[in-house]
Amino acid sequence: MSHSGKSHGPVYVKVWIGLLILTVTTIVTSYYNFGAFNILIAMAIATVKASLVVLFFMHLYDDTRLNQVVFVSSLLCLGLFVALTASDLWYRRDAIPASAVSEFGAGIDLPADIAQYRAASPELLAEGQKIYTAQCATCHGAAGHGDGAANTPPPRNFTQTDGWHFGRTPLAMFKTVTAGSPGTSMAAYQSVLSVRERWAVIHFIRSNFMPTPPDDSAEEIAKATSGEGMDAPKMRIPVDMALEKMTIASPQAPSLELGSVQRSTPGATLYADHCVHCHGPSGAGGQKVAKLGVAPYAYEYVPSLSTNSTGWQENQTAFVHIVSRGLPGQAKPGFSHFTAAEWDALYSFTKSLRP
Amino acid sequence: MSHATAEHPAHLQHHFATSAQQYSSAKLGLWCFLVTEVLLFGGLFVAYIIFRGLYPDLFHEASAHLNKVMGGVNTVVLICSSLTMALAVDATKHNQLPRAQVLMWLTVLCALIFMGVKYFEYAHKFHEGLLPGAHFAFHGIANSRAGLFFSLYFMMTGLHGIHVLVGIGLILWSIRLAGQRRVGAEYFTPVELTGIYWHLVDLIWIYLFPLLYLIG
Numbered sequence: 001m002s003h004s005g006k007s008h009g010p011v012y013v014k015v016w017i018g019l020l021i022l023t024v025t026t027i028v029t030s031y032y033n034f035g036a037f038n039i040l041i042a043m044a045i046a047t048v049k050a051s052l053v054v055l056f057f058m059h060l061y062d063d064t065r066l067n068q069v070v071f072v073s074s075l076l077c078l079g080l081f082v083a084l085t086a087s088d089l090w091y092r093r094d095a096i097p098a099s100a101v102s103e104f105g106a107g108i109d110l111p112a113d114i115a116q117y118r119a120a121s122p123e124l125l126a127e128g129q130k131i132y133t134a135q136c137a138t139c140h141g142a143a144g145h146g147d148g149a150a151n152t153p154p155p156r157n158f159t160q161t162d163g164w165h166f167g168r169t170p171l172a173m174f175k176t177v178t179a180g181s182p183g184t185s186m187a188a189y190q191s192v193l194s195v196r197e198r199w200a201v202i203h204f205i206r207s208n209f210m211p212t213p214p215d216d217s218a219e220e221i222a223k224a225t226s227g228e229g230m231d232a233p234k235m236r237i238p239v240d241m242a243l244e245k246m247t248i249a250s251p252q253a254p255s256l257e258l259g260s261v262q263r264s265t266p267g268a269t270l271y272a273d274h275c276v277h278c279h280g281p282s283g284a285g286g287q288k289v290a291k292l293g294v295a296p297y298a299y300e301y302v303p304s305l306s307t308n309s310t311g312w313q314e315n316q317t318a319f320v321h322i323v324s325r326g327l328p329g330q331a332k333p334g335f336s337h338f339t340a341a342e343w344d345a346l347y348s349f350t351k352s353l354r355p
Numbered sequence: 356m357s358h359a360t361a362e363h364p365a366h367l368q369h370h371f372a373t374s375a376q377q378y379s380s381a382k383l384g385l386w387c388f389l390v391t392e393v394l395l396f397g398g399l400f401v402a403y404i405i406f407r408g409l410y411p412d413l414f415h416e417a418s419a420h421l422n423k424v425m426g427g428v429n430t431v432v433l434i435c436s437s438l439t440m441a442l443a444v445d446a447t448k449h450n451q452l453p454r455a456q457v458l459m460w461l462t463v464l465c466a467l468i469f470m471g472v473k474y475f476e477y478a479h480k481f482h483e484g485l486l487p488g489a490h491f492a493f494h495g496i497a498n499s500r501a502g503l504f505f506s507l508y509f510m511m512t513g514l515h516g517i518h519v520l521v522g523i524g525l526i527l528w529s530i531r532l533a534g535q536r537r538v539g540a541e542y543f544t545p546v547e548l549t550g551i552y553w554h555l556v557d558l559i560w561i562y563l564f565p566l567l568y569l570i571g
Contacts, residue, residue: 057441074394081398
């Protein structure tokens with residue numbers, strides 16, 4: 001097949017000059033900040049260059065329709081690949097479904113059962129052993145050494161006395177089993193195990209794996225059984241220091257003026273002590289928060305409090321549910337130690353924010 | 356098949372009826388291959404997109420550790436090599452085989468310059484501890500996932516570099532064919548397909564350069 005006709009040389013040289021100009025353009029524009037358009041501009045220029053190469057150097061412009069379709073189809077496939085992968089990843093965070101909010105107890109279900117189950121019994125221990133083997137041993141190990149699964153952070157080693165984030169007293173362990181440990185692989189077993197079952201497995205762990213398990217103090221027991229809400233487990237570091245460490249200064253977030261939340265009302269004081277570091281003085285959020293216990297770092301941006309997908313702005317129950325349980329896996333810690341009056345104050349203050 | 360007759364040119368394989376059919380089959384085959392190449396690099400680009408979307412600040416900071424000048428030089432070098440290759444194919448089609456050979460040698464020269472610059476880039480990175488994957492040992496980036504960017508960098512530019520080496524091999528083969536006068540105005544398929552492959556290598560770098568070097 002001979003190829004007569006004029007040389008394509010002049011066209012090639014023009015395309016070459018165009019490519020060089022566009023290369024310079026893309027380098028120069030990279031020194032300017034167009035915000036979100038940076039990547040779009042860079043990709044637009046690259047696509048123009050690519051089109052020049054494909055159409056003229058590779059002669060797709062005057063090639064058969066079949067070849068053109070074949071090549072363009074690869075770009076469509078690639079586009080599909082990108083779009084579906086991205087849409088999976090970026091829309092993964094679901095709003096808390098309304099059904100999960102409906103059955104709210106008193107923060108963490110407790111009272112009458114605690115008096116009943118605080119003491120171990122042979123039946124409870126036997127039941128606890130079965131539950132432990134079925135539910136816990138995969139991660140915490142058959143002998144409780146935390147060597148079952150290689151999670152990050154690693155599962156608790158019950159035979160050691162250090163490392164327990166929430167404490168080693170029975171009530172502390174009950175809270176941990178019930179509500180899980182946000183930011184770790186320890187799930188909340190409230191909906192999986194009944195109160196009795198949770199106490200059974202705790203007794204099993206305490207008698208089989210823990211060498212000298214401490215007991216609850218009288219105040220803790222009184223508080224838990226009085227219907228007021230369980231005391232917060234003793235934090236290892238002060239709450240506001242922890243919150244400060246979690247949040248990362250982010251260029252998108254407005255600079256937080258922590259002092260701008262006046263501690264004039266009880267609700268405002270509670271908010272300033274526990275919420276402002278992540279949610280901001282006006283509730284606008286935007287702070288970048290590290291997910292503690294996830295190594296190395298993953299982080300999330302705090303959404304604005306104007307989001308009402310859970311209906312918390314109309315429903316104090318939903319609000320208490322979210323705040324007390326936290327959002328496991330989403331870097332929101334749970335605070336469950338407020339009294340009923342404190343809940344009311346915090347709720348009305350938070351509702352009054354205008355992010 | 357080394358003999359030729361009037362109806363049966365030397366280059367025509369037995370399973371093709373005419374030269375024209377052979378030529379269009381070869382072209383189609385190459386475009387199908389380019390589809391696989393687009394999706395091969397496409398997989399890496401998707402990984403890049405996902406991780407850059409998750410960790411934009413990391414990418415911004417890590418990209419500053421790449422040498423824009425070297426990247427820019429390589430871009431220009433590849434663009435020039437595309438020109439010389441396109442002109443070489445054109446020369447072959449017009450039976451100007453000595454000219455085609457010179458142009459193809461220039462293309463190889465550009466490709467070797469590209470690989471040389473890449474060698475210096477990589478050597479400098481290794482020296483600083485910016486290594487792929489588990490060997491990452493650089494402490495100048497305040498982000499414990501810094502190795503992620505460099506894994507992608509080495510994977511994408513490394514795979515591209517392998518394609519450049521293959522391209523050099525193909526062009527040297529084409530030079531030999533031209534020297535033996537086994538290609539010319541009658542039959543230039545190997546040279547043309549080598550050229551199209553070479554332009555794809557340039558095309559991929561056109562996207563790699565802004566995405567890796569110019570996160571500004």
